[in-house]
Amino acid sequence: MQHFDLVIIGTGSGNSIPGPEFEDRSIAIVEDGAFGGTCLNVGCIPTKMFVHPAELADAARHGRDLNVTAHLDAVDWPGMRDRIFGRIDAIEAGGRQYRKGDETPNITVFEGRGTFTGTKELSIALHDGSSTTITGEAFVLAAGSSVSIPDVPGLGDGSVPFHTSDTVMRIDDLPESVIILGGGYVAAEFAHIFSSFGVPVTQIVRGSSLLRDHDHDICQAFTAAARERYRVLTSTRLEAVKPLADGRISVHLHTTDGPLSVDGALLLVATGRTPNGASLGVEATGVTLDARGRVVVDEYQQTVVDGIYALGDISTHFPLKHVANHEARVVRHNLLHPDDRITSDHRFVPSAVFTDPQIASVGRTERSLERAGIPYVKKIQQYGDIAAGWAREDKGHFLKVLADPETGLLLGAHVIGPEAATVIQPLIQAMHFGQTAHDVAKGQYWIHPALSELVENALLGLPAPTGRP
Numbered sequence: 018m019q020h021f022d023l024v025i026i027g028t029g030s031g032n033s034i035p036g037p038e039f040e041d042r043s044i045a046i047v048e049d050g051a052f053g054g055t056c057l058n059v060g061c062i063p064t065k066m067f068v069h070p071a072e073l074a075d076a077a078r079h080g081r082d083l084n085v086t087a088h089l090d091a092v093d094w095p096g097m098r099d100r101i102f103g104r105i106d107a108i109e110a111g112g113r114q115y116r117k118g119d120e121t122p123n124i125t126v127f128e129g130r131g132t133f134t135g136t137k138e139l140s141i142a143l144h145d146g147s148s149t150t151i152t153g154e155a156f157v158l159a160a161g162s163s164v165s166i167p168d169v170p171g172l173g174d175g176s177v178p179f180h181t182s183d184t185v186m187r188i189d190d191l192p193e194s195v196i197i198l199g200g201g202y203v204a205a206e207f208a209h210i211f212s213s214f215g216v217p218v219t220q221i222v223r224g225s226s227l228l229r230d231h232d233h234d235i236c237q238a239f240t241a242a243a244r245e246r247y248r249v250l251t252s253t254r255l256e257a258v259k260p261l262a263d264g265r266i267s268v269h270l271h272t273t274d275g276p277l278s279v280d281g282a283l284l285l286v287a288t289g290r291t292p293n294g295a296s297l298g299v300e301a302t303g304v305t306l307d308a309r310g311r312v313v314v315d316e317y318q319q320t321v322v323d324g325i326y327a328l329g330d331i332s333t334h335f336p337l338k339h340v341a342n343h344e345a346r347v348v349r350h351n352l353l354h355p356d357d358r359i360t361s362d363h364r365f366v367p368s369a370v371f372t373d374p375q376i377a378s379v380g381r382t383e384r385s386l387e388r389a390g391i392p393y394v395k396k397i398q399q400y401g402d403i404a405a406g407w408a409r410e411d412k413g414h415f416l417k418v419l420a421d422p423e424t425g426l427l428l429g430a431h432v433i434g435p436e437a438a439t440v441i442q443p444l445i446q447a448m449h450f451g452q453t454a455h456d457v458a459k460g461q462y463w464i465h466p467a468l469s470e471l472v473e474n475a476l477l478g479l480p481a482p483t484g485r486p
């Protein structure tokens with residue numbers, strides 16, 4: 018049985034751990050799928066490479082309000098797909114070859130599916146049909162998460178073909194229509210992409226609005242904007258999915274008005290992801306899972322087993338790439354410096370949804386402050402009331418800032434509108450570095466007339482702090 022100093026399972030953010038400082042350690046990397054993980058191959062990167070052309074296609078729609086008449090002539094989906102994956106697949110192959118090749122001689126790559134069979138003992142079903150078992154002094158569990166499919170007739174039993182984010186970006190051509198199940202990030206971004214390319218979209222959600230984890234003003238504004246672009250069925254339960262004779266799909270639903278069926282050419286299931294701890298059999302090595310199947314880690318990213326660390330989607334409460342990368346840096350440091358370990362910082366985790374309108378958030382929502390009885394002051398700054406918003410004839414987009422009334426420290430920020438993911442960054446910085454709203458607003462220049470004036474004006478609009486507690 019081969020023994021390694023370090024075994025890393027998963028090549029998403031886990032693959033960023035081995036560097037020159039690990040040259041004296043024998044390392045096993047175990048990967049069952051595409052090298053580079055979800056973000057590179059089926060997540061952040063390809064989706065955003067489709068989102069940008071979607072924005073270009075949308076420009077024709079937006080131009081009308083600004084006296085520019087333009088129209089979308091055609092979308093070359095196969096060309097776009099091949100351009101995007103031509104680039105991504107080459108990076109995947111290059112990353113795999115780098116780890117397998119002479120440049121990292123201390124690393125052995127096992128291409129196959131790992132399952133724990135004992136304490137720090139991993140059995141691997143290799144892609145060549147054979148199997149092997151390895152042991153390690155230390156482990157990094159970086160095996161991510163997998164799409165979860167609702168247990169309803171027609172789904173999961175193989176009787177109806179459907180897509181997930183793992184497959185839908187590689188389809189042959191734009192479908193004649195799309196039905197999207199789910200109201201979260203993945204559903205929102207694909208509804209945006211397909212509808213921008215002229216495909217009729219029907220989105221089906223259980224709740225009363227889209228993106229329900231967001232601040233309530235944001236999710237209401239987003240749901241209203243989405244309804245202007247495509248069909249959104251809220252408070253709707255999926256009952257069954259059936260194939261139609263012409264190859265299309267029929268989705269049977271229960272709405273507040275009673276039963277309804279919707280037909281479409283392609284069904285995209287985007288109903289969340291499940292952490293891969295259970296499928297990796299981590300309990301055989303003594304690692305514990307929480308009620309949602311996440312590997313339990315402490316602030317050092319270590320599991321309950323000494324020397325077994327976890328990072329990213331398999332363990333985090335924030336399944337986002339920048340969080341997986343941050344946690345990988347913490348694990349890396351702690352493996353190198355076991356006597357001087359550092360902790361993860363999850364205080365102010367930002368996120369963005371790359372839709373039209375775009376959304377970005379950091380910190381507490383207004384409802385969560387209300388529910389926790391935390392005092393706050395707020396300012397809602399409209400894009401339409403700053404110069405860059407006038408240029409866009411913007412209507413209805415805004416930034417909400419929430420601050421502590423005594424100290425002026427920011428508690429949360431939520432943006433819906435152009436370039437939200439970029440506009441929010443000074444507020445993330447202010448929260449991290451403990452800067453007050455008024456210091457940030459008044460202590461620097463803000464380029465005029467840039468979109469960043471949205472932040473300046475929102476902060477200036479907050480009441481002056483009443484004094485430090």
Ligand SMILES: Cc1cc2nc3c(=O)[nH]c(=O)nc-3n(C[C@H](O)[C@H](O)[C@H](O)COP(=O)(O)OP(=O)(O)OC[C@H]3O[C@@H](n4cnc5c(N)ncnc54)[C@H](O)[C@@H]3O)c2cc1C
Pocket residue numbers: 026027028029030031047048049050051052053054055056057059060061062064065129130131132159160161162182203293296297328329330331335336337338339340341
């Ligand atoms: C469609 C989509 C879009 C996204 N867009 C964004 C975005 O814009 N911004 C953002 O911040 N986040 C985004 N995310 C989330 C982001 O992709 C994840 O949070 C991140 O990739 C998680 O990284 P990870 O290293 O934890 O896991 P992964 O990157 O998933 O890596 C885990 C690896 O482990 C392998 N593996 C799993 N089980 C085993 C096993 N038993 N044996 C061997 N190998 C195994 C898998 O094959 C995989 O390669 C998106 C996700 C999706 C699905």
Ligand SMILES: NC(=O)c1ccc[n+]([C@@H]2O[C@H](COP(=O)([O-])OP(=O)(O)OC[C@H]3O[C@@H](n4cnc5c(N)ncnc54)[C@H](O)[C@@H]3O)[C@@H](O)[C@H]2O)c1
Pocket residue numbers: 167168198199200201202203204206222223224228255287288289290335336337368369370371
């Ligand atoms: N821009 C980004 O940063 C980005 C983009 C895509 C994904 N992600 C990450 O990936 C994660 C997964 O995204 P996601 O959209 O798959 O999950 P999600 O958790 O964001 O949304 C899942 C949606 O499916 C619904 N749902 C769950 N079970 C259902 C069922 N049985 N029937 C009907 N609806 C059901 C939920 O109510 C929710 O609306 C996200 O949490 C996010 O962290 C991030």
